[in-house]
Amino acid sequence: MTRLLSRRALGWAVAALIALVALMSIWPPATMQPFMAQLIALRSFQVVGWALLGLAVLGIALLRRRLARPGAHRPGLRTGSLAAVLLIVALVHGGIIVSRGLSPRSEAPQDSLTVLNLNTEREDVPARDVATAATTASADIIVLTETSEDYGQALAGMLTTEDFTVYTAVGAPGWQDTEPEDGGIDPVRATTVLVASHLGQFRQVEGPQGAGRGLVRLEPVDGTGPVIIGAHTYPPVPGYMSLWRSSTAVVASLCQAPAPGLILVGDLNATRDHAPLRDLHECVSAGEQAGIGGLATWPTATGTTLMGATIDHVLIDPGAWQARSGEVLDLPGSDHRAVVVHLTERPQGH
Structure with a gap:
């Protein structure tokens, strides 16, 4: 017994x-x-x-x-x-x-501002495919991680519906990064942002230290319009765990007291379940507002947006913007999916 x-x-x-x-x-x-x-x-x-x-x-x-x-x-x-x-x-x-959210919608409201976010995986996505996706979505802001200025300029030349200004920031090399023998840079260290001319003029200012790969911060010259940040944190892989934790925390801290009109976009290498992104403070997830926050953006190898991790984000100032619709797109050459969200401006005082 x-x-x-x-x-x-x-x-x-x-x-x-x-x-x-x-x-x-x-x-x-x-x-x-x-x-x-x-x-x-x-x-x-x-x-x-x-x-x-x-x-x-x-x-x-x-x-x-x-x-x-x-x-x-x-x-x-x-x-x-x-x-x-x-x-x-x-x-x-x-x-x-x-x-x-598991409900993608491609319809863009009238007078919307459209953001396209994509990690090109060291520029393996043909620029022509990005141009097609951006044109179809009527993108006003294009944020490309692991992407050099040269790629951005080539892409801008393919976007014939409007002029785009190209901005790039390059982060310090990591211990596993390999630099090209021709003296160039490994695209993994670069973040490139394209902004449509109708949004006005922007100046690129230095972002916070320790934000990972290249971080682009753009502020409107006349003080009106969005503050745009393109970010790419380190990945949570062996040899980078400490840098991943610190870079993710630095980028997430930009939402603690965000600039008015902030649009923070990029491959953050973290989901909303990781500690730095559980509480977005003064930001909200545009993907979740648009009904696509549950769709996987990585890896494309699963063959479906229902399996994987949502690590590519668009975070916004909810006092300035409201996400109305969005979608997640497969483009050839990358292990990430592109994220498209359509934003509308909130009336002042709301």
């Missing part, structure tokens, strides 16, 4: 531990640490993983109940309880994704 009770206690302890791990996966306490940072980024995979595990455990519970001897003490109760927890966890993960 004692041995039986010990086995039951051990079984309940193991089930409780698995249930605790599953529950902690919803809002883990250490989202900036190795493994956990990658795990929480892939919430859509957790939906599938916990659901499959829950169904498997439920199957075991039903089988044990069916094969139990007459008079057995609550057969399948432990495994059934664990299955219920795992399935609930899967539903919660799925609910969070759905709440952020």
Whole structure:
């Protein structure tokens, strides 16, 4: 009898531990640490993983109940309880994704300002494809990470509907970056922003230190219009974890006291589940407002926007802008998807 009770206690302890791990996966306490940072980024995979595990455990519970001897003490109760927890966890993960938006719409409201955000993966996306996407979307602001000024100028020449001014910032090389032998720069260090001429003149000013790869900050010369920031933080990979944590924190801090009219765009290498982006302070996610915040922007290898991580963002000053619609686009050559959002200006005082 004692041995039986010990086995039951051990079984309940193991089930409780698995249930605790599953529950902690919803809002883990250490989202900036190795493994956990990658795990929480892939919430859509957790939906599938916990659901499959829950169904498997439920199957075991039903089988044990069916094969139990007459008079057995609550057969399948432990495994059934664990299955219920795992399935609930899967539903919660799925609910969070759905709440952020899975409804892309390409329609742009009248008088909207359109932002296109894309990591070109070291300029592997043909400029002509970016030009086509930008023209189709009627983009006014184009933010391209891992993209040099030369690429930006070539793209501007392809955008025939309007003149665009090109701005570029280049970050310091990382220890894993490889510089071209011709004396150029690795595009991974560059962020390039194109701004349509009808938005007025902008001056490029120095951004905060420690923001990762190149950070472009543009302020309107006449003081009216958006403040545009293009950013690219370091990735959460071995050798860069410390830089990832610090650069993500620096970029996120731009929303603590944002410049009026701020539009912060880029590959932030973090999801809304990572600590720096959980609280956007005085910014809001334009993607979530537009109903596309739950769609994956990386990696394209999954073949669907329902699986992956949402790490490419457009964050806005909600006192100045309202996101009305948006979409996530696949362009050839990049492991990131392009994000397009259509913004309208809020009336003053709202």
